[in-house]
Amino acid sequence: MTIDRTKLSYASSGVDEPREQAALGRVLHHLRATYNNRTGLGRPRLESGGFANVLDLGAGMGLAITTDGVGTKILLSRTPSEWESVAVDCIANNVNDLLCIGAEPIALVDYIALDVIDQDLLEALARGLRVGADLAHISVPGGEIAQVGDMLAREEGHAVFDLIGSAVGLVATDDSRTDLPSILTGESISPGDVILGLPSSGLHSNGFSLARKALSGTARLNLDEPHDRLAGRTLRAALLEPTTIYVDAVLPLLRKRGLIHGVANISGGGLLSLGRLSDTLSFEIVSLPQIPELFRIIQEAGDLSNEDMYATFNMGVGMVIVCSANSAQEISAHLVGLGVTPVQLGSVVQDNVAPGSIRLNPARLLGVGEVFRSM
Amino acid sequence: MTIDRTKLSYASSGVDEPREQAALGRVLHHLRATYNNRTGLGRPRLESGGFANVLDLGAGMGLAITTDGVGTKILLSRTPSEWESVAVDCIANNVNDLLCIGAEPIALVDYIALDVIDQDLLEALARGLRVGADLAHISVPGGEIAQVGDMLAREEGHAVFDLIGSAVGLVATDDSRTDLPSILTGESISPGDVILGLPSSGLHSNGFSLARKALSGTARLNLDEPHDRLAGRTLRAALLEPTTIYVDAVLPLLRKRGLIHGVANISGGGLLSLGRLSDTLSFEIVSLPQIPELFRIIQEAGDLSNEDMYATFNMGVGMVIVCSANSAQEISAHLVGLGVTPVQLGSVVQDNVAPGSIRLNPARLLGVGEVFRSM
Numbered sequence: 001m002t003i004d005r006t007k008l009s010y011a012s013s014g015v016d017e018p019r020e021q022a023a024l025g026r027v028l029h030h031l032r033a034t035y036n037n038r039t040g041l042g043r044p045r046l047e048s049g050g051f052a053n054v055l056d057l058g059a060g061m062g063l064a065i066t067t068d069g070v071g072t073k074i075l076l077s078r079t080p081s082e083w084e085s086v087a088v089d090c091i092a093n094n095v096n097d098l099l100c101i102g103a104e105p106i107a108l109v110d111y112i113a114l115d116v117i118d119q120d121l122l123e124a125l126a127r128g129l130r131v132g133a134d135l136a137h138i139s140v141p142g143g144e145i146a147q148v149g150d151m152l153a154r155e156e157g158h159a160v161f162d163l164i165g166s167a168v169g170l171v172a173t174d175d176s177r178t179d180l181p182s183i184l185t186g187e188s189i190s191p192g193d194v195i196l197g198l199p200s201s202g203l204h205s206n207g208f209s210l211a212r213k214a215l216s217g218t219a220r221l222n223l224d225e226p227h228d229r230l231a232g233r234t235l236r237a238a239l240l241e242p243t244t245i246y247v248d249a250v251l252p253l254l255r256k257r258g259l260i261h262g263v264a265n266i267s268g269g270g271l272l273s274l275g276r277l278s279d280t281l282s283f284e285i286v287s288l289p290q291i292p293e294l295f296r297i298i299q300e301a302g303d304l305s306n307e308d309m310y311a312t313f314n315m316g317v318g319m320v321i322v323c324s325a326n327s328a329q330e331i332s333a334h335l336v337g338l339g340v341t342p343v344q345l346g347s348v349v350q351d352n353v354a355p356g357s358i359r360l361n362p363a364r365l366l367g368v369g370e371v372f373r374s375m
Numbered sequence: 376m377t378i379d380r381t382k383l384s385y386a387s388s389g390v391d392e393p394r395e396q397a398a399l400g401r402v403l404h405h406l407r408a409t410y411n412n413r414t415g416l417g418r419p420r421l422e423s424g425g426f427a428n429v430l431d432l433g434a435g436m437g438l439a440i441t442t443d444g445v446g447t448k449i450l451l452s453r454t455p456s457e458w459e460s461v462a463v464d465c466i467a468n469n470v471n472d473l474l475c476i477g478a479e480p481i482a483l484v485d486y487i488a489l490d491v492i493d494q495d496l497l498e499a500l501a502r503g504l505r506v507g508a509d510l511a512h513i514s515v516p517g518g519e520i521a522q523v524g525d526m527l528a529r530e531e532g533h534a535v536f537d538l539i540g541s542a543v544g545l546v547a548t549d550d551s552r553t554d555l556p557s558i559l560t561g562e563s564i565s566p567g568d569v570i571l572g573l574p575s576s577g578l579h580s581n582g583f584s585l586a587r588k589a590l591s592g593t594a595r596l597n598l599d600e601p602h603d604r605l606a607g608r609t610l611r612a613a614l615l616e617p618t619t620i621y622v623d624a625v626l627p628l629l630r631k632r633g634l635i636h637g638v639a640n641i642s643g644g645g646l647l648s649l650g651r652l653s654d655t656l657s658f659e660i661v662s663l664p665q666i667p668e669l670f671r672i673i674q675e676a677g678d679l680s681n682e683d684m685y686a687t688f689n690m691g692v693g694m695v696i697v698c699s700a701n702s703a704q705e706i707s708a709h710l711v712g713l714g715v716t717p718v719q720l721g722s723v724v725q726d727n728v729a730p731g732s733i734r735l736n737p738a739r740l741l742g743v744g745e746v747f748r749s750m
Binding site: 019020022023024026027029030031033034035037038041042043044046048049050052053055057059061063065066067068069071072074075104106107109110111113117118119122123125126127129130133134136137138139140141142143144145146147148150151152153154160162164166168170179180209212 | 394395397398399401402404405406408409410412413416417418419421423424425427428430432434436438440441442443444446447449450479481482484485486488492493494497498500501502504505508509511512513514515516517518519520521522523525526527528529535537539541543545554555584587
């Protein structure tokens with residue numbers, strides 16, 4: 001169970017961090033107790049709170065399972081092609097989380113909450129789910145369309161919609177299943193391991209509440225005018241760029257036993273997501289990719305601090321791979337061959353003073369827990 | 376992919392039936408195309424639109440998967456014990472659907488959409504998920520808490536929340552897996568089969584938009600006063616009674632090879648849900664249980680037709696089992712032993728005039744497609 005807080009800035013939202021942690025702790029306590037309901041088939045192997053969990057299926061096979069929505073990015077979508085785009089996000093957010101525990105995604109079921117049946121909306125969402133499913137090599141074997149208009153906010157007289165997905169994948173839990181990639185628990189991550197960053201396509205699906213607030217604030221930027229800093233694209237188009245689906249980039253690497261030590265989907269919390277990979281080791285980033293213009297425009301419009309920007313947005317890095325220094329070359333070559341140029345961000349370190357921390361040296365930020373502070 | 380229309384009455388909502396069917400057809404067309412993305416592991420075995428789908432896991436095992444929310448029933452919940460109750464519904468709606476394709480439920484992931492982190496709300500929902508998971512013998516291995524207040528309706532200044540679940544189960548797809556119940560495809564349902572109805576605990580999670588409208592209309596019933604026709608319970612308490620979880624009642628029967636021919640979760644559409652069991656056979660109901668007082672109160676308050684009532688509410692029957700006439704006695708004895716007294720509703724018939732129809736003889740209603748009409 002995770003709280004996706006990327007929709008808010010800690011500094012600006014008044015979120016009471018310790019209170020939230022206490023709430024999450026109570027939730028996890030109850031959900032952890034349900035693990036005892038399964039002793040054989042279906043037993044959960046991981047703690048709740050990671051990118052996904054894995055259920056025992058017997059015979060060395062595990063079922064990876066996760067759930068995620070698209071969030072307030074949906075509020076920016078107003079045309080069929082934009083609805084199609086956010087449906088791709090629904091697939092991406094879920095399958096990218098499955099990759100983080102080493103699984104091969106196989107399917108996603110979707111839940112659409114809406115007011116009245118709108119044929120154009122539904123067909124656009126279905127088209128987007130299909131596009132995403134094709135990119136992720138999964139099926140969408142079912143779903144639910146729920147007419148729950150009374151539960152949805154209204155904008156200009158129309159109810160908004162919501163789109164949530166839950167995805168499953170398969171993973172080998174021991175060496176007997178050579179047809180599946182092996183489960184990634186983070187145990188093989190070691191000091192000296194290299195941290196590779198894969199480029200994001202934009203904001204992905206995170207930080208939209210903050211971005212919308214920043215852009216509609218005093219700056220009042222028009223989302224629908226071509227923007228000279230975005231090569232003539234509109235802000236809306238740049239913001240709605242679908243989240244990259246990393247299956248083709250990462251799955252072939254996962255299939256090679258032991259090549260990858262860890263994978264982190266950079267979603268809620270930006271590079272703080274690295275913290276999910278280890279409780280004891282730290283991550284030292286010595287090089288960051290150039291910050292894409294879209295993030296700069298948001299930061300300037302909202303007069304946002306670097307602390308908030310890096311704790312909310314992916315800032316150009318959508319997915320991280322951790323591997324041994326010896327494997328970095330092979331992995332980079334594979335990625336470059338697919339047109340995905342990774343950035344060598346830094347390395348895993350043993351930091352006894354701040355275990356589990358994320359240092360962003362170029363930005364002079366230290367991430368501990370769920371916030372970045374100036375170093 | 377199914378449309379849950381129980382939140383609306385066809386007669387009163389202005390829903391344009393053929394237009395909806397066209398929309399759903401286009402959606403299913405796109406989602407059906409994604410099946411080709413999986414040829415071996417993960418291949419869907421059933422058409423979208425049933426209670427759940429089944430994905431091939433190899434070695435005679437299938438993964439059942441479904442998704443469902445709680446819907447507008449949530450809008451009636453205002454206290455921790457009421458929030459706990461709707462979380463039980465989230466488990467029930469999903470696992471009851473898995474039973475319909477013969478699967479043993481193993482896990483559910485939950486998605487909570489809310490505005491601000493409310494510790495009391497989250498802990499109550501987690502408690503309810505635990506209660507439901509214990510009753511269903513499943514784990515809740517993960518979930519998501521999404522702070523998406525801008526997408527949620529507001530009531531009296533507070534944003535509502537939403538709760539959606541996705542559940543998985545295991546099923547034998549051939550005779551080699553004797554440790555799992557066999558997949559139910561409806562193929563073994565035959566004319567002469569007996570239809571057994573299991574009692575519901577109330578409205579379950581369906582028809583709440585119509586019920587709320589009826590109760591808040593001209594009749595303006597106070598939901599929080601003890602009601603003499605509800606044995607002194609309040610209407611709110613009766614409405615929020617959690618959906619029955621039928622795992623203990625039905626799963627042992629599913630484990631006996633061939634004993635059960637079909638299972639239908641009576642949710643959206645009331646007994647019209649039987650239509651999902653067969654495209655060609657019909658269902659003749661000759662006996663209906665006494666209509667519980669709660670449904671009568673709603674019908675009177677909203678001056679609703681029998682057609683709308685039976686097409687929206689379960690009217691006292693929460694789950695249906697179809698079996699051979701020879702097996703009905705054994706199944707009834709098992710259920711009575713668990714304190715669940717089934718009603719023998721009627722039988723499966725070959726009706727060449729109205730194939731796929733549902734006749735409710737005691738109510739003089741004929742169900743064809745997705746509506747009931749007077750006979």
